[in-house]
Amino acid sequence: xxxxxxxxxxxxxxxxxxxxxxxxxxxxxxxxxxxxxxxxxxxxxxxxxxxxxxxxxxxxxxxxxxxxxxxxxxxxxxxxxxxxxxxxxxxxxxxxxxxxxxxxxxxxxxxxxxxxxxxxxxxxxxxxxxxxxxxxxxxxxxxxxxxxxxxxxxxxxxxxxxxxxxxxxxxxxxxxxxxxxxxxxxxxxxxxxxxxxxxxxxxxxxxxxxxxxxxxxxxxxxxxxxxxxxxxxxxxxxxxxxxxxxxxxxxxxxxxxxxxxxxxxxxxxxxxxxxxxxxxxxxxxxxxxxxxxxxxxxxxxxxxxxxxxxxxxxxxxxxxxxxxxxxxxxxxxxxxxxxxxxxxxxxxxxxxxxxxxxxxxxxxxxxxxxxxxxxxxxxxxxxxxxxxxxxxxxxxxxxxxxxxxxxxxxxx
Numbered sequence: 557x558x559x560x561x562x563x564x565x566x567x568x569x570x571x572x573x574x575x576x577x578x579x580x581x582x583x584x585x586x587x588x589x590x591x592x593x594x595x596x597x598x599x600x601x602x603x604x605x606x607x608x609x610x611x612x613x614x615x616x617x618x619x620x621x622x623x624x625x626x627x628x629x630x631x632x633x634x635x636x637x638x639x640x641x642x643x644x645x646x647x648x649x650x651x652x653x654x655x656x657x658x659x660x661x662x663x664x665x666x667x668x669x670x671x672x673x674x675x676x677x678x679x680x681x682x683x684x685x686x687x688x689x690x691x692x693x694x695x696x697x698x699x700x701x702x703x704x705x706x707x708x709x710x711x712x713x714x715x716x717x718x719x720x721x722x723x724x725x726x727x728x729x730x731x732x733x734x735x736x737x738x739x740x741x742x743x744x745x746x747x748x749x750x751x752x753x754x755x756x757x758x759x760x761x762x763x764x765x766x767x768x769x770x771x772x773x774x775x776x777x778x779x780x781x782x783x784x785x786x787x788x789x790x791x792x793x794x795x796x797x798x799x800x801x802x803x804x805x806x807x808x809x810x811x812x813x814x815x816x817x818x819x820x821x822x823x824x825x826x827x828x829x830x831x832x833x834x835x836x837x838x839x840x841x842x843x844x845x846x847x848x849x850x851x852x853x854x855x856x857x858x859x860x861x862x863x864x865x866x867x868x869x870x871x872x873x874x875x876x877x878x879x880x881x882x883x884x885x886x887x888x889x890x891x892x893x894x895x896x897x898x899x900x901x902x903x904x905x906x907x908x909x910x911x912x913x914x915x916x917x918x919x920x921x922x923x924x925x926x927x928x929x930x931x932x933x934x935x936x937x938x939x940x941x942x943x944x945x946x947x948x949x950x951x952x953x954x955x956x957x958x959x960x961x962x963x964x965x966x967x968x
Contacts, residue, residue, distance in 0.1 A: 590837055595625035597646035598824075599637050602744050603630050606764045606855055607650045607682055607822060613853035618841065621848070632743075633714030635665030635938075642670045647830060650682060652820040653799030653873040654717035660908050660960040662947060664716045667938040673912040675828035675905065677877040679835050680842055681821055681864040683764070683855055686805040688817035689725055690751055690759050690768070693777030697757060700781050700789070703729035710759035711738045712747045720796055721760030728783070728793035751778065763808030763817075764855055772809040780805075782816045798961035799873050807855060821867040826877055835879025843883070861887065868894050873964055875901045900967050908960065915950040919943060 598615055600608040608630055615626040629646055631637050638659055641649035658664060662672040691697050697707065703725065712718045726736050739756040741747050748767040750756040752774050761768060763780065771778045783802055784790065800818035826835055843861045850856045861884070868891075875898055876884075884890040916936055923934045934942045958966075 590833065592622055592624045592837075593834070595627070596648075597627050597629050599629050599631060599640045599646035599649035601631060601634075601637070601650055604745050604766045606685065606762065606766070606853075609766065609853050610682055610856055610859065611650070613856050614842065614849045614859065617845065617849040617852065621845065622841075633665065634716060634718070635668075635671050635714070638666065638671045638674075638676070639668070641676060641825060641827065642674050644827075647834070648679060648824045648826055649676075650822060651676070651678075651825040651874070652685070652717065652822040654720065654797075654820065655715075656825075656874045657799055657960050657964075658716035658720075660905065662912055664713075664719075665938050666716065667936075667944060667947060669916060669936055671938075672916075673905075673908045675909060676825040677828050677875045677880075678823045678872070679826045679830075679877050679880050680824045680839055681859065681867055682824060683822045683858045684863055684866075685762050685764060685820050685822050686808060686812065686817040687721060687760065687762050687800070687820060688783075688805070688812065688815060689781040690748065690761050690763075690771070691757060691779050691781060692751055692754065693779055693811075695757060695779065697781065700725060700728050700783070701787070703731060703758060705731050705735040706737055707731075707758060708737045708739050708756045710741055710747050710750050710756040712741050712744060714743065718744070718747065718760055724793045724796040725758065725760065725781075727796055728787070728789040730789055730792075752776070763805060763812035768812070769809050772811050778809075778811050780812050780815045780817065783818065784816065798959075798965065801870055807858075821863070821870070823864075823867075823874070825874075828877065830877065830879075832877070832879040832882065835877045836882050837879075839880050839883045843887075861889070865889050871967075872897060872901070875905060897967060901964065904960070904963050908956070911951065911954045911956060912947075914954070915947055918950065919946055922946075 598611050600611045602608065608628065611628045615628055618624065619626050629640065631640060634655055637649045637651070640646055659666045659671065660673050666672055689700065697703065709722050709726065711722050723733055726733055739750060741750055745767050747759050748761050748765070748771050751759050752771050758781070768778070783793070785802065797818060800820055802816055802818050805812045805815050805817050842859065846860060872894070881890060919934045919936055922928045922930045923932055925931065930942060934940065934946055936943050
């Protein structure tokens with residue numbers, strides 16, 4: 557299984573851990589020539605998630621080995637992870653493909669100047685994370701097909717991919733969103749707690765989160781609803797749920813093991829403008845020092861170059877940073893086919909970024925020009941309906957008739 561991909565990592569002497577190769581030439585840098593920043597922040601999901609725990613595990617070891625002060629910043633929602641990265645509040649931020657797809661669409665909380673389409677790139681893989689549908693252990697719901705309009709489905713609007721996951725299970729079951737019984741929650745932990753408490757019947761969440769282990773230990777336990785490509789509703793489900801790989805779950809609480817769920821390659825993103833030397837050296841450090849932190853969190857074994865290569869082999873969905881590519885070339889694992897796909901993805905990405913920036917400029921002009929029908933009515937923030945309508949129409953005018961997911965899926 558994807559999560560079990562691992563390889564013994566050689567621990568080098570401390571002097572070699574921070575050595576790097578310059579991207580500006582072919583001369584190898586010595587440890588003295590490459591200097592880490594004195595401190596930097598890593599942007600993470602909320603406390604209690606697997607990725608937050610993983611970030612704490614590796615950054616603690618990194619700080620101990622290098623002397624660099626690294627702080628893990630938990631965010632209140634998924635949109636903040638992009639906003640904080642793009643506003644330089646941290647060097648790294650946790651993404652998964654469905655986050656990136658929504659960002660490139662500029663929808664929901666990503667319909668803003670700072671969180672919208674922008675040039676962020678993969679630095680390293682964090683986890684290969686299963687995402688599935690949790691019900692309480694005593695629930696009468698045995699499969700997704702048992703979900704009806706009366707089924708209480710948890711909706712967490714603070715994350716585009718979690719709210720999309722809730723919509724997708726309804727599509728799978730053949731229930732119209734307008735007919736669904738939605739139960740709104742205000743946080744990721746509440747998305748699970750509401751199942752344990754019996755106030756909702758189904759929630760889209762990850763079994764490897766600490767909240768899921770806690771839920772399974774409760775008096776009623778939990779169960780998971782598997783997905784099946786052969787089901788009649790799977791095509792409708794997949795149309796909404798892009799960027800995942802369905803496979804049997806091998807990590808998480810006992811209730812999840814063996815259940816077929818969608819899996820996401822969750823990665824650390826950096827801005828494309830981030831120093832290539834920094835990205836190269838941090839990627840190298842994470843690879844060469846995996847043995848020193850893989851035992852500090854139960855799922856840290858997934859944070860490997862092998863899983864990054866597995867992502868590339870599955871068909872990467874986001875572009876990689878040049879510093880990471882440099883390291884993969886040095887290890888002899890970067891292929892011409894990866895580069896070809898990288899180039900095609902960047903063509904799609906760059907076009908969307910340019911159109912989004914043009915739309916922001918056009919909206920500003922309408923918003924500040926007296927005599928215009930929309931004078932001072934378009935504010936480029938997610939909850940402004942005039943901006944939402946303007947951006948949706950602007951995309952059509954500029955030829956963006958397909959979703960970002962559809963464009964990526966069409967790459968040959």
